[in-house]
Amino acid sequence: xxxxxxxxxxxxxxxxxxxxxxxxxxxxxxxxxxxxxxxxxxxxxxxxxxxxxxxxxxxxxxxxxxxxxxxxxxxxxxxxxxxxxxxxxxxxxxxxxxxxxxxxxxxxxxxxxxxxxxxxxxxxxxxxxxxxxxxxxxxxxxxxxxxxxxxxxxxxxxxxxxxxxxxxxxxxxxxxxxxxxxxxxxxxxxxxxxxxxxxxxxxxxxxxxxxxxxxxxxxxxxxxxxxxxxxxxxxxxxxxxxxxxxxxxxxxxxxxxxxxxxxxxxx
Amino acid sequence: xxxxxxxxxxxxxxxxxxxxxxxxxxxxxxxxxxxxxxxxxxxxxxxxxxxxxxxxxxxxxxxxxxxxxxxxxxxxxxxxxxxxxxxxxxxxxxxxxxxxxxxxxxxxxxxxxxxxxxxxxxxxxxxxxxxxxxxxxxxxxxxxxxxxxxxxxxxxxxxxxxxxxxxxxxxxxxxxxxxxxxxxxxxxxxxxxxxxxxxxxxxxxxxxxxxxxxxxxxxxxxxxxxxxxxxxxxxxxxxxxxxxxxxxxxxxxxxxxxxxxxxxxxxxxxxxxxxxxxx
Numbered sequence: 001x002x003x004x005x006x007x008x009x010x011x012x013x014x015x016x017x018x019x020x021x022x023x024x025x026x027x028x029x030x031x032x033x034x035x036x037x038x039x040x041x042x043x044x045x046x047x048x049x050x051x052x053x054x055x056x057x058x059x060x061x062x063x064x065x066x067x068x069x070x071x072x073x074x075x076x077x078x079x080x081x082x083x084x085x086x087x088x089x090x091x092x093x094x095x096x097x098x099x100x101x102x103x104x105x106x107x108x109x110x111x112x113x114x115x116x117x118x119x120x121x122x123x124x125x126x127x128x129x130x131x132x133x134x135x136x137x138x139x140x141x142x143x144x145x146x147x148x149x150x151x152x153x154x155x156x157x158x159x160x161x162x163x164x165x166x167x168x169x170x171x172x173x174x175x176x177x178x179x180x181x182x183x184x185x186x187x188x189x190x191x192x193x194x195x196x197x198x199x200x201x202x203x204x205x206x207x208x209x210x211x212x213x214x215x216x217x218x219x220x221x222x223x224x225x226x227x228x229x230x231x232x233x234x235x236x237x238x239x240x241x242x243x244x245x246x247x248x249x250x251x252x253x254x255x256x257x258x259x260x261x262x263x264x265x266x267x
Numbered sequence: 268x269x270x271x272x273x274x275x276x277x278x279x280x281x282x283x284x285x286x287x288x289x290x291x292x293x294x295x296x297x298x299x300x301x302x303x304x305x306x307x308x309x310x311x312x313x314x315x316x317x318x319x320x321x322x323x324x325x326x327x328x329x330x331x332x333x334x335x336x337x338x339x340x341x342x343x344x345x346x347x348x349x350x351x352x353x354x355x356x357x358x359x360x361x362x363x364x365x366x367x368x369x370x371x372x373x374x375x376x377x378x379x380x381x382x383x384x385x386x387x388x389x390x391x392x393x394x395x396x397x398x399x400x401x402x403x404x405x406x407x408x409x410x411x412x413x414x415x416x417x418x419x420x421x422x423x424x425x426x427x428x429x430x431x432x433x434x435x436x437x438x439x440x441x442x443x444x445x446x447x448x449x450x451x452x453x454x455x456x457x458x459x460x461x462x463x464x465x466x467x468x469x470x471x472x473x474x475x476x477x478x479x480x481x482x483x484x485x486x487x488x489x490x491x492x493x494x495x496x497x498x499x500x501x502x503x504x505x506x507x508x509x510x511x512x513x514x515x516x517x518x519x520x521x522x523x524x525x526x527x528x529x530x531x532x533x534x535x536x537x538x539x540x541x542x543x544x545x546x
Binding site: 169171172174175176177178179180181182184185186188189190193194196197 | 316318342343344345346348349350352354356357358359360361365369370371372373377380381422425429435
């Protein structure tokens with residue numbers, strides 16, 4: 001009675017239906033790779049020279065010298081930390097209204113487009129370009145760096161806040177609306193509890209980014225530890241530069257561990 | 268209490284969800300709204316408190332016409348209508364107490380609510396209601412720590428602390444097991460009786476509707492096709508509402524239930540405790 005049914009084969013359908021196109025793309029990729037590798041010029045002589053020079057260069061980093069330039073290192077770090085904290089706080093405060101306006105499910109169409117515009121513009125330019133721009137406007141020093149990092153924070157935090165609000169559970173929001181809550185009450189009771197844990201995590205992450213970026217904006221004149229680092233390179237004081245790098249690495253690691261801890265705690 | 272006149276809703280996609288619905292629910296009446304998925308049950312109750320904007324028609328709550336209210340008048344009107352949701356719709360990261368007190372948001376100012384400084388009378392009432400549904404010991408638990416049945420009880424407290432005239436209940440038992448479903452339905456009906464509330468309960472479980480309400484309205488493709496007492500739901504009527512199917516079993520089951528319900532429930536209460544009583 002159990003007549004075996006002729007077994008049907010099954011294979012996952014290919015992503016690209018046409019076999020010609022599928023194989024054609026592979027062939028194109030292979031030809032491109034062959035041409036690209038073939039046209040790459042590698043001067044092994046220069047690589048050899050560079051290798052000996054870089055061992056000397058790296059050797060100059062050791063032992064790191066914390067003491068002889070300690071005052072300027074300390075000053076640079078303090079300036080960087082000041083820039084980091086103020087720009088994160090100011091940037092996040094400014095990004096909250098922009099983020100609310102840029103959430104499609106919250107805002108009115110013209111406001112939405114305007115706020116998305118602000119976010120797009122501030123995300124177009126990396127912090128270093130913003131820093132060059134603000135140094136030109138306001139002169140050298142940490143104020144220019146602070147402004148650059150603040151604007152960068154608005155773009156980053158505003159966009160992620162808007163996206164998190166767009167992803168929230170609409171039923172919870174509807175429920176608070178249905179009791180007759182006002183708009184601000186609705187934000188406080190329905191929206192804020194849903195987005196807060198993630199936003200705290202992202203705020204700490206942004207603090208981390210801003211500290212690292214504060215070292216970069218210093219190189220173009222935005223103050224902070226980057227300026228100190230650049231000076232020590234210019235003076236060929238590689239042992240001091242090594243000390244600065246170690247301090248930066250240490251601070252980033254402390255931030256990394258504490259942010260992981262805080263994020264678990266707010267969930 | 269609630270009067271709906273020629274209510275119509277056409278969604279932007281062009282779908283006509285409600286076709287000129289007329290309905291009146293007097294004070295103190297609990298009415299079940301049954302019908303297949305997509306019949307427009309949710310749309311109908313959401314058009315009453317305007318979570319969905321009706322396209323035509325009028326809705327009267329007492330003497331107040333709701334369909335054309337401005338935003339602040341609508342807020343005030345919404346305080347008079349409590350809503351209970353299918354998936355409970357509690358704000359999950361707020362505590363049970365905050366969820367209950369959020370029912371008072373229409374009555375307190377922003378700063379008071381922001382600082383969680385609600386009037387003592389509201390807090391007393393919140394504890395009373397939580398005690399009534401047996402959850403007063405859970406006041407400071409976060410809402411996402413509760414089970415489904417417990418969450419729905421908190422949802423009921425949130426609706427009742429509004430001190431509403433009307434309850435809009437959207438599939439209160441759809442995510443609950445059969446026993447909890449009955450407990451929740453009984454609780455809602457008892458509370459409506461105590462407070463003389465009018466209620467519309469959307470429910471797709473015909474049996475539960477027949478067990479707990481005295482009036483059933485059947486909605487099919489956005490139009491009312493049945494309005495009457497539960498015992499007149501014949502196979503023909505159910506076929507008209509839901510389409511062709513063997514309905515005898517459903518109707519038989521209800522008849523048995525009517526006879527046995529008292530015994531079954533008495534036993535159940537002995538085993539699990541009275542649903543309202545604190546455990």
